[in-house]
Amino acid sequence: MLHLYDTATRQVRELAMREPGRISIYLCGPTVYGPPHLGHGRATLVYDILRRYLEWSGIDVRLVSNITDIDDKIIDRAEREGREWSDITTKCENIWFRAMEGIDVLRPTDVPHATEWVDEMVEMISTLVSSGAAYATSDGVYLSVESVEGYGLLAHQSLDDMMAGGGEREVFGAGEKRHPADFALWKLAKPGEPAWESPWGAGRPGWHSECVVMSLGLLGDGFDLHCGGQDLRFPHHENERAQAVALGREFARHWMHNGFVVDAEGEKMSKSLGNVSNLLDLIEVYDPRAYRMVLLQSHYRSPVGISADGLEAAGRSLAGLDSFVARTASLGEAEADAETVAAFRAAMDDDLDTPKAMALLFDTVRQANSALDGGDESIAAGLTSAVREMCGAVGLRLVEQVAVPADVLAQAGALDAARAAKDYDTADAIRADLQAAGWQVETTRDGTTVRR
RNA sequence: GGCGACGUGGCCGAGUGGCUUAGGCAAGGGCCUGCAAAGCCCUGUACAUGGGUUCGAUUCCCAUCGUCGCCUCCA
Numbered sequence: 001m002l003h004l005y006d007t008a009t010r011q012v013r014e015l016a017m018r019e020p021g022r023i024s025i026y027l028c029g030p031t032v033y034g035p036p037h038l039g040h041g042r043a044t045l046v047y048d049i050l051r052r053y054l055e056w057s058g059i060d061v062r063l064v065s066n067i068t069d070i071d072d073k074i075i076d077r078a079e080r081e082g083r084e085w086s087d088i089t090t091k092c093e094n095i096w097f098r099a100m101e102g103i104d105v106l107r108p109t110d111v112p113h114a115t116e117w118v119d120e121m122v123e124m125i126s127t128l129v130s131s132g133a134a135y136a137t138s139d140g141v142y143l144s145v146e147s148v149e150g151y152g153l154l155a156h157q158s159l160d161d162m163m164a165g166g167g168e169r170e171v172f173g174a175g176e177k178r179h180p181a182d183f184a185l186w187k188l189a190k191p192g193e194p195a196w197e198s199p200w201g202a203g204r205p206g207w208h209s210e211c212v213v214m215s216l217g218l219l220g221d222g223f224d225l226h227c228g229g230q231d232l233r234f235p236h237h238e239n240e241r242a243q244a245v246a247l248g249r250e251f252a253r254h255w256m257h258n259g260f261v262v263d264a265e266g267e268k269m270s271k272s273l274g275n276v277s278n279l280l281d282l283i284e285v286y287d288p289r290a291y292r293m294v295l296l297q298s299h300y301r302s303p304v305g306i307s308a309d310g311l312e313a314a315g316r317s318l319a320g321l322d323s324f325v326a327r328t329a330s331l332g333e334a335e336a337d338a339e340t341v342a343a344f345r346a347a348m349d350d351d352l353d354t355p356k357a358m359a360l361l362f363d364t365v366r367q368a369n370s371a372l373d374g375g376d377e378s379i380a381a382g383l384t385s386a387v388r389e390m391c392g393a394v395g396l397r398l399v400e401q402v403a404v405p406a407d408v409l410a411q412a413g414a415l416d417a418a419r420a421a422k423d424y425d426t427a428d429a430i431r432a433d434l435q436a437a438g439w440q441v442e443t444t445r446d447g448t449t450v451r452r
Numbered sequence: 453g454g455c456g457a458c459g460u461g462g463c464c465g466a467g468u469g470g471c472u473u474a475g476g477c478a479a480g481g482g483c484c485u486g487c488a489a490a491g492c493c494c495u496g497u498a499c500a501u502g503g504g505u506u507c508g509a510u511u512c513c514c515a516u517c518g519u520c521g522c523c524u525c526c527a
Binding site: 029030036071072073180183184206208230236239268293302305320358359369 | 453454455456457458463464465466467474475476477478484485486487488489490491492493520521522523524525526527
């Protein structure tokens, strides 16, 4: 069974399921105000790998991931560009899913939108106000963090420590708050801002109440796993938990956070990589699977550097996998080598040790190639099936042999004929032509194979 | 100031108190091939610095240096 590091307890522990065989996961999705950057890519890929592995393991996964389509950033951009805020959110959401498709991230099972859950949020905030956990001021409604048992669970800091020194940042709504750490649940609208009715006046949701009502609403109390990037740990996730706790409801039972994407200097990076500034650029320039491979070869909690060299190296390693697939295409179906699959499971179950799993994958490819070189097809077939299983389990799409046009096959035949006649100049010329047309040409003693 | 992470061979990136000291990419040598390609085999002896613990540390402890993250709206 899968064991995962839990941010709340700071331990790798079993990912328990409320209902055996079915897992409920909430992933904090994007605020749609711009194109998805490299950081978004890491987060979505990490959880896509998790999801695919769970499904591969036979578990029924319900993955809820929100679209936050109302937020200060969206309003800012709308104002700056003189556009309707909803124009920004619908376009950005489309771009988001196009990018996700590009990196082969499966669509979540549920994609709730914040704006569709405003009534539930208002209701929740009302409950919090009437219980005394929240209070209204002249600019909104705030949650009293002191009323929340264990505030700081995810930050791993007491309220006092968090306040000590602190940053020099401006504290939102500072004037009327009972405690500087109290945070907005509802923000009253200024003229011209998008607004929804509420008992406290027209306004919009504050600190990600949508995640609270949508996760509890769709997954129910005590859902299995809540995940997102390291930067959401505090205050975003802390504040979600605080709202749920203040409601007296049981929130996520396990918390998972992925590490950052960093640049060459080791600084948190989300925006740029030379001419690649977002995910859509990245899949234009590199093998769309390359980012996934880079991430698979590092651990999800470590910071990972994304560089042109790294993506290219990953692309070359994928090319090796592709040629393996081509080489083994003719092998019949076989039971995946049990020992290999067991070792793969053991690695993945240990806090998603994908680097170890990838080491195993490449070792298995090498063994299968050796078996093939030695003519032992039955061993090769079992190992090949294991390779396919492992790739499938982590969402690595291997390029299948595409149909080769008749004229290309004819050229390959001509190449072999020229070789048989020892007319190597002709043979080399044909090969050069095929390569120029973008074909991978492999001339073996059994004949020439051509693939993309 | 508080809390936390990290510093590994040409590059990326795992891991471990000693044993065959991951894996990928790149490099060199070899096998195969008419030549390539693909594949296979071999090679490189790395763990920031200074102490300490230990029979033995890259791995544990302490210190130092350096890098980075979070501390109110960034995955």
